[in-house]
Amino acid sequence: MTNRDTRKHLLLLSLLAACAALSACGGGGHDEGAEQRSSSAGLPEGRIEAGERQANAKGEATGQSCIDCHGADGNAPLDPTYPKLGGQYADYLGHALQQYRNGNREHALMSNQAQGLTDQQIADLAAYFGSRPAQIVDLQGAH
Numbered sequence: 001m002t003n004r005d006t007r008k009h010l011l012l013l014s015l016l017a018a019c020a021a022l023s024a025c026g027g028g029g030h031d032e033g034a035e036q037r038s039s040s041a042g043l044p045e046g047r048i049e050a051g052e053r054q055a056n057a058k059g060e061a062t063g064q065s066c067i068d069c070h071g072a073d074g075n076a077p078l079d080p081t082y083p084k085l086g087g088q089y090a091d092y093l094g095h096a097l098q099q100y101r102n103g104n105r106e107h108a109l110m111s112n113q114a115q116g117l118t119d120q121q122i123a124d125l126a127a128y129f130g131s132r133p134a135q136i137v138d139l140q141g142a143h
């Protein structure tokens with residue numbers, strides 16, 4: 001084997017290892033024994049319609065719905081300091097909700113909103129808000 005062949009061989013091996021680690025090859029990231037996970041946030045597949053219903057439902061903890069604070073499509077927040085959710089990456093939204101739920105991210109208004117949510121509800125809410133028109137912007141001109 002020449003040096004070049006060895007390098008090719010090593011490259012191929014590391015690609016194979018990376019594929020195996022990501023479970024990304026061969027279609028669909030099926031972990032053995034685990035139910036199907038669709039997102040990088042490790043959540044089940046989100047359903048937009050179920051998410052829309054959930055987003056409008058008054059929560060037991062506060063009597064408020066997501067839409068009450070984040071506004072129609074998640075794009076008309078009650079207060080200008082509240083984040084817009086419409087068109088945000090669903091995985092980002094799902095991850096944020098998981099973080100509020102498990103206490104890694106804390107906020108007086110948001111933490112209890114996420115408390116009782118199941119993984120499926122989080123995935124649905126994330127899919128719904130992620131599917132709305134985006135008004136999120138970068139920070140160009142902000143400084």
Ligand code: HEC
Binds near residue numbers: 055085
């Ligand atoms: C009482 C008002 C209120 C309600 C009700 C509410 N939110 Fe929030 N939400 C906020 C505020 C304020 C923030 C910003 C908190 C922070 O800075 O961490 C926020 C942040 C978020 C974020 C993080 C966004 C980002 O850009 O990082 C997500 C996702 C989110 N809310 C989703 C929801 C969902 C889904 C619901 C319904 C289950 C909901 N919110 C209900 C006020 C609310």
